[in-house]
Amino acid sequence: MDKLKKNISAKAKSLWRTERGKAAQRLLVMTLSLCMMVTLIPSTGFAASSEETPLNSSVTSFNSGTVYTIASQEQLTRLATLVNDGRSTEGCTFKLTANINLSGGWTPIGNKDNQFMGTFDGNSHVIYHLNVNASTRYAGLFGRIGTSAVIQDLGIEDAKVISTDNDVAIMAGNAQGGSINGCYVSGEVKGKSAVSGILGSTHSASYPTSVTDCYARVSLTKTGTTKDIAGISGWNESTSIEITNCYSACIGEVRPIAGWSDGGAVNNGQFVSTYFDKTLSPNFSEGSGRIDLGKTSEELKQQKTYSGWDFNSTWTIDPAKNGGYPYLQGFEPGLGGAPGSVSVTLKDKDGQPVSDKTVEIQESSKETDIIPLNHQGEGVYSGTVTTTGGIYDVYLDGEKTDITIAQNGSNAASVVIENVTTGGAPGSHTHDGIAYTAIDQSFSGGALEGNIYLDRQVTLTSSVIVKNGKTLNLCLNGNTLSNSSSGAIEVESGGTLNLCDCGSGGKVAGGSYASIKNYGTTKISGGTMISMYDNGIVNYSGEIYLSGLPIITSGSSYASIYMSSGKLFANDGNETQSYYTGDKLTLNCGNYSSGSIAVYGVNDSNKDRFTLKNTNYELQKGTDHNLHNLVIKGIDKKDLLAGRQRTEPFGRCLPDWGRIRRWYHFA
Incomplete structure (x- = not known):
């Protein structure tokens, strides 16, 4: 740089006194400034941004520096397959972008010959229901991880890892170095030896494995005679961990936190602010030297126990969550499989998870507090209890079910409830505090009244009849009421039908002329009414009320609603509340004459929801409570004032001119 400055200076002197030199002077000053700026640029250069690639079946090897995204069991299995086949993961990152619910048996990522060497970023997501049943060493989500491996920000809940061999844990069977940060596990582990919640074993004092800001809530069982069973890591050399x-809140720890079976013990100097639950593992070996690190369950549920922990950005503690134990920020731990936990899994009639319920438990036959269970995703609701030998009733949406669950305060208890309706608990249903009854199992048609909900798909052999003077409050509850040969529901004059759908996709499906035939009063506030061939609803007389978001469809040459006579309210009967805002529907006024049809509750916000089947009339706005009437096109004002009626070519739906004159306030 000094030499460069001298050369520039010499040239500058020869040009300085000329006009050209003055221009050159400005140029050289700029050049010199640029050179000086170059010297200030860091020698490390600029880092390239990482590329993200979904880990699909098209990926056959890994490129260092690439971030591979994982959102499904298939993609996670792809990682295991490629690692176990010898593909190097060093320098690669694998990032979860969704929670994953594993089904079936799991083959660990990494084996005796091929270690996982990359970064696995859980991205604050959870893997549920890990299930390993092995007869070989190195069992867990990962089989073996190597010196450059990093596992971070990952939760594993309700895991079950069993092996007849050694090195068994939920996170990884064995670590030859690497680090695990910001992770937690819950579930059950059973193995011969080197049994633990997070790591089965570590074996490298030269490359010790670090575990930071993690916890395990696991039931541990060993089948061998050694004492290497611990909450964080089972078998270790003296300085390999x-x-x-x-903290570990586990059942069955013998040499707590980090164990060993022979050779040098792992001394407490390898731990910083780390504890285990001596209430859950009271039979730990006092010769392990862990007495001072053992805390009672109640002590571990108090923030003051955790000296030096970051409860501002890393940890949090809430008596109503995680059984009162601390948990990691960014997660809502579900406790599936954790000691003292209760987990209730809800599935609908198709086996899909139900995630919109309020789930609670209460100890049977006792005046104890109701305990809410937190939804943890995938239809799993969890909480913890501390009772001994307790039997708990399960409540869904405030209604007691016939399901009970036993929890003695230390084991992990769980139950799966199937065929849960999306509108209520199995065997129960309420509307505005009124209990509804499931439709009779043998019902296939005929008179029906009272408060009824569908707990299944119902196929009729004859129509449901709502008799004169009777009321049927019917909730579809996400199910279908169908009749392939005739109308599904017929409401007699003087009868009342209140139809709703508290589930998703409820249907009334009729096969002949109409799904619903109304002579009385029909109020529809939800659900899907569909006719297989003809009209959706035929109103022979009486009144129809539409509010909320019902969807009413028909055959292509028919109408959503066929008005032979009577009144149609595009609201719930009160013009200031609950207007119809559903999908567009077609309206046919029928073949009857003057003044027999009126349409109410149509305003500027929902007028475009109605398509008139005939082109010779339209809905026009009146000034009386946002009322609309069917108005013949082409009638001029003089005809309206004179009250004259036209017959042909407008022989259908002729209005009552007196009413039109009143509504529109013509002078």
Whole structure:
């Protein structure tokens, strides 16, 4: 740089006194400034941004520096397959972009010959229901991880890892270095030896494995005679493990936190602010030297126990969550499989998870508090209890079911409830505090009244009849009421039908002329009414009320609603509330004459929801409570004032001119 400055200076002197030199002077000053700026640029250069690639079946090997995204069991299995086949993961990142619910058996990522060497970023997501049943070593989500491996920000809930061999844990069977940060596990582990919640074993004092800001809530069982069973890591050399700001609340720890079976013990100097639950593991070996690190369950549920922990940005504690134990920010731990936990899994009639329920438990036959269970995703609701030998009733949406669950305060208890309706608990249903009854199992048609909900798909052999003077409050509850040969529901004069759908996709499907035939009063506030061939609803007389978001469809040459006579309210009967805002529907006024049809509750916000089947009339706005009437096109004002009626070519739906004159306030 000094030499460059001298050369520039010499040239500058020869040009300085000329006009050209003055221009050159400005140029050289700019050049010199640029050179000086170059010297200030860091020698490390600029880092390239990482590329993100979905880990699909098209990926056959890994490129260092690439971030591979994982959102499904298939993609996670793809990672295991490629690693176990010897593909290097060093320098690669694998990031979860969704929670994953594993089904079936799991083959661990990494084996005896092929270690996982990359970064696995859980991205604050959870893997549910990990299930490993092995007869070989290295069982867990990961089989073996290597010196450059990093596992971070990952939760594993309700895991079950069993092996007849050694090195068994939920997170990884074995670690030859690497680090695990910001992770937690819950579930059950059973193995011969080197049994633990997070790591089965570590074996490298030269490359110690670090575990930071993690916890395990696991039931541990060993089938061998050794004592290497612990909450964080089962078998270790004296300095092959370093643990900071962690706790284990596990059943069955013998040499707590980090164990060993022979050779040098793992001394407490390898731990920083790390504890275990001596209430859950009271039979731990006092010779392990862990007495001072053992805390009672109640002590571990108090923030003051955790010296030096970051409860501002890393940890949090809430008596109503995680059984009162601390948990990691960014997660809502579900406790599936954790000691003292209760987990209720809800599935609908198709086996899909139900995630919109309020789930609670209460100890049977006792005046104890109701305990809410938190939804943890995939239809799993969890909480913890501390009773001994307790039997709990399960409540869905405030209604007691016939399901009970036993929890003795230390084991992990769970139950699966199937065929849950999206509108209510199995065997129960309420509307505005009124209990509804499931439709009789043998019902196939005929008179029906009272408060009824569908708990299944119902196929009729004859129509449902709502008799004169009777009321049927019917909730479809996400199910279908169908009749392939005739109308599904017929409401007699003087009868009342209140129809809704508290589930999703409820249908009334009729096969002949109409799904619903109305002579009385029909109020529809939800659900899907569909006719297989003809009209959706035929109103022979009486009144129809539409509010909310019902969807009413018909055959292509028919109408959503066929008005032979009577009144149609595009609201719930009160013009200031609950207007119809559903999908567009077609309206046919029928073949009857003057003044026999009136349409109410149509305003500027929902007028475009109605398509008139005939082109010779339209809905026009009146000034009386946003009322609309069917108005013949082509009638001029003089005809309206004179009250004259036209017959042909407008022989259908002729209005009552007196009413038209009143509504529109013509002078």
